[in-house]
Amino acid sequence: MTSYLHGYFPEEQERLVEQAGILGSLIYPRIDFEGCKHVLEIGSGVGAQTKVLISLFPDLKITCVDAESKQLEKAKANLLEEADRLTFVHQDAQKLDLDEKFDGAFLCWVLEHIPDPKSVLGSLKNQLLPGSVVWITEVFNSTFYFQPELPGLRNYYDNYNAYQRSLGGDPDVGAKLGGLLKENGFRDIELYPGGFHLSKHEPELLQKFTTYWIELMKSGAAAMLASEWILPEEVSAMEKDLIRIAADENAVFYYRFVQASATI
Ligand SMILES: C[S@@+](CC[C@H](N)C(=O)[O-])C[C@H]1O[C@@H](n2cnc3c(N)ncnc32)[C@H](O)[C@@H]1O
Numbered sequence: 001m002t003s004y005l006h007g008y009f010p011e012e013q014e015r016l017v018e019q020a021g022i023l024g025s026l027i028y029p030r031i032d033f034e035g036c037k038h039v040l041e042i043g044s045g046v047g048a049q050t051k052v053l054i055s056l057f058p059d060l061k062i063t064c065v066d067a068e069s070k071q072l073e074k075a076k077a078n079l080l081e082e083a084d085r086l087t088f089v090h091q092d093a094q095k096l097d098l099d100e101k102f103d104g105a106f107l108c109w110v111l112e113h114i115p116d117p118k119s120v121l122g123s124l125k126n127q128l129l130p131g132s133v134v135w136i137t138e139v140f141n142s143t144f145y146f147q148p149e150l151p152g153l154r155n156y157y158d159n160y161n162a163y164q165r166s167l168g169g170d171p172d173v174g175a176k177l178g179g180l181l182k183e184n185g186f187r188d189i190e191l192y193p194g195g196f197h198l199s200k201h202e203p204e205l206l207q208k209f210t211t212y213w214i215e216l217m218k219s220g221a222a223a224m225l226a227s228e229w230i231l232p233e234e235v236s237a238m239e240k241d242l243i244r245i246a247a248d249e250n251a252v253f254y255y256r257f258v259q260a261s262a263t264i
Contacts, residue, residue, distance in 0.1 A: 001200075003167045004068070004113060004167070004223070005085065005113065005160075005164050005167060005169065005219070005220050005223060006219040006220060006223075007219070007222050007223055008068055008070040009222070010257045011069075012219055013045075013046045013071070013074045014055065015215055015216075015219055016045050016046050016048045017046060017048045017078070018050070018215070019212070019215075019216070020046065020048035020049055020052060020207075021048075021059070022208070022209075022212050023212075026195065026257075027049075027108065027137055027194065027259070028052060028056065028194070030058070030135075030192060030259060030261070031053075031135050032133070032135075032261075033053070033056075033057045033060055033104045033106075033133065033135075034057070034134075035102035036057070036060060036103045036133065037059070037060070037061065037103055038060070038061045038062070038063065038100065038102050038103060038104075039053070039060055039061070039062050039063075039102060039103070039104035039106055040062075040063050040065065040098070040102040040104070040105045040106070040124070040127055041053070041062050041063065041064045041065065041104060041105070041106045041107070041215060042065050042093045042096075042105065042106070042107045042110055042120065042124065043065070043066060043067075043093060043107060043108070043109070043110025043111075043113070043114075044062075044064035044066050044071070044075060044088075045066060045067060045071045045075065045110075046071055046074040046075045046077060046078055047064065047074070047075030047076075047079045047086075047176060047232075048078075049106065049108050050062055050064055050075065050079060050082075050156050051078065051079060051082070051106070053106060054079075054082050054085055054086075058184065060085070061085050061087075062084070062086055062087075062106075063086075063087040063088075063098065063100065063102065064086060064087070064089065065089045065090075065091050065093055065096065065098075066088075066089075066090065066091075067090070067091065067092045067093065067180055067263055068090075069090050071090045071136065072089075072090055072113070076088055076170055080263065089262075089263075093110070093114065093120045093123065093124070094114060094115075094116055094119040094120055094123060095119075095123060096120075096124060096126070098127055098129050100127075101127060101128060101129045101186070102127055102128055102129065103128070103131070103132045103133075104128075104133050104134070104135075105124055105127075105128060105132065105133075105134045106134075106135050106136075107120075107134075107135070107136045107138075108136075108137045108138075109137065109138065109139065111136065111138050111170075111173045111177075111180075112138055112139045112164070112169050112170055112171060112173045113164075113167075113169045114168075114169070115168035115169070116168070117169070117173055117176075117180055118180055118184065119147055119156050121181060121183075121184040121186070122184050124184075125185060125186070125264055128264050130264065131263060131264070132263065132264050133261065133262070133263050134181075134186065134260075134261065134262045134263070134264065135176075135259070135261050136177055136259070136260045136261075136262075137194070137216075137257060137258075137259045137260075138173050138174035138177060138257060138258055138259075138260075139155060139171055139172070139173065139257055140172055140174035140175050140256050140257055140258050141157075141161050141171035141172055142171075142172050142175070143195070143254070143255055143256040144157060144254070144255050145252065145253075145254040145255075146245055146251070146252060146253050147245075147248075147250060147252040148244070148245070148250070148251070148253060150241035150244060150245070150250055151237075151240040151241075152234070152236075152237025152238050152240060153237075153238050153241035153245070154255060155237070155238075155244060156217060156230065156234055156235065156238030157217070157219060157238070159224065159229060159230050159234070160217060160220050160224070161234050162229075163224050163227075163229050165219070165221060166229075173239065173257030174205060174256075174257055175258060177191060177258055177260040178191050179249065181260060181262045185264065186215075186262035186263065186264050187262065187263050187264065188261075188262055188263045189260065189261075189262040190260065190261045190262070191258060191259070191260050192258070192259045192260070192261075193256050193257075193258060193259075194256065194257045194258070194259050195254070195255045195257050196209055196251040196253070196254070196255055197252075197254045197255040198251075198252070198253040198254070199250075199251055199252050199253070200249055200250070200251065205250060206245075206246055207246045209253060210243070210246040210253060211242075211246070211247055211261070212240045213242055213253075214238075214239050214242045214243075217225050217238055217239075217242075218239070221235045
């Protein structure tokens, strides 16, 4: 793999597992692979979403594709008990070349990292049987809104997104899912907003999601520091500002991701 915003160190691999738990109630209410036998998961990482999928759909087999062998090794370790229902493939999703065809596909937080997401969906289409269903969940980072307006968080967030773009990724790819699916010949395309809108009416959730957001933001820090994109004090300022938002009586904390479903 070339440069990747979040890195592949153990803390980040653990963060992906925690993230799947924290965001699960926002991601999974709509996901439906009922009747599917074998789903292709692209950018499966350490298997955090895979674990949820196989528990929600007990008859499902999943083939997990990731471009990074460290992620696949960790996924195998995390999913030892479910090994008989899983296959792991080390491949770049922009050039899928798998022997089998699948009747469903699942992508979560991966297109944002890929320079040519159109090629992923084109490549995916060739791996799917007619009538297959696809579920994609992706970031739309421009939707992030917070009050009070704090410069440390604003500065870090802008840098985080700019850095992702510099690596060829797209922190707003969620906004483009409908067009990307259409361009690649998918049908029955539906787009759904997901995310959170928090303020003092839900203080515990506000605390939970600002804490989650600190970890998400810090997951880009090692790469940004190493390339001198940011300074250590900018990381600390971001963290302090998020702690202030959690404690602020008038705080607003808002974010939308996009979920898409389609068939082929
Ligand atoms: C943020 S992680 C998400 C992992 C998992 N979907 C989840 O939600 O826990 C993104 C994953 O996409 C993988 N990835 C990035 N570019 C890829 C590519 N071109 N082909 C396949 N996987 C890729 C990374 O290695 C990483 O494991």
